Amino acid sequence: MKKFLHNIMTVFMAAVVLMTTMSFTMDVHYCGETLVDFSFTQQVETCGMEKMQSTSSCENPSLSEKSCCSDKQVVKEGQDDLKISFDQLNLEQQIFVASFTYAYISLFEGTESKQVPFVDYSPPFFKRDVQVLHQTFLI
Numbered sequence: 260m261k262k263f264l265h266n267i268m269t270v271f272m273a274a275v276v277l278m279t280t281m282s283f284t285m286d287v288h289y290c291g292e293t294l295v296d297f298s299f300t301q302q303v304e305t306c307g308m309e310k311m312q313s314t315s316s317c318e319n320p321s322l323s324e325k326s327c328c329s330d331k332q333v334v335k336e337g338q339d340d341l342k343i344s345f346d347q348l349n350l351e352q353q354i355f356v357a358s359f360t361y362a363y364i365s366l367f368e369g370t371e372s373k374q375v376p377f378v379d380y381s382p383p384f385f386k387r388d389v390q391v392l393h394q395t396f397l398i
Contacts, residue, residue, distance in 0.1 A: 279337065279338055280337045280338050280339075281337050282334075282335055282336045283299060283334075283335055284299070284332060284333070284334050284335075285298070285299055285335075286298050286299075286301075286302060286303045286330065286332050286333075287303065287331045287332070287333060288303040288305055288306070288328065288329075288330050288331075289329045289330075289331065290327060290328050291327045291328075295328075303330065305328065
């Protein structure tokens with residue numbers, strides 16, 4: 260159960276890091292107040308109302324109407340400040356990191372001594388059955 264919870268927390272923390280560092284862009288097309296189309300990967304499809312707008316020229320002076328359609332682009336920037344470089348650490352922090360690393364690595368070094376501490380002592384004798392001697396039996 261502990262390993263299962265550990266795996267769930269690992270996946271959750273990885274997803275949080277991924278979501279906070281990921282950036283995306285969403286294109287949105289509105290016709291008036293109505294959402295017509297949105298897309299994450301390509302240009303949005305329009306409703307076709309832009310072609311119907313009249314264009315003003317010198318020969319046909321008319322007032323150009325404001326288009327009821329609008330395109331918006333929503334941009335969500337991700338974080339870029341996750342990587343901390345070691346050249347920004349001051350001298351005291353560098354000494355701490357170096358001493359901590361040395362102490363942590365020395366924990367896993369094996370001992371070379373092959374002394375047996377009880378060479379001069381013989382093992383105890385088991386001539387008598389202790390359960391029978393004290394008359395204690397498991398039922």
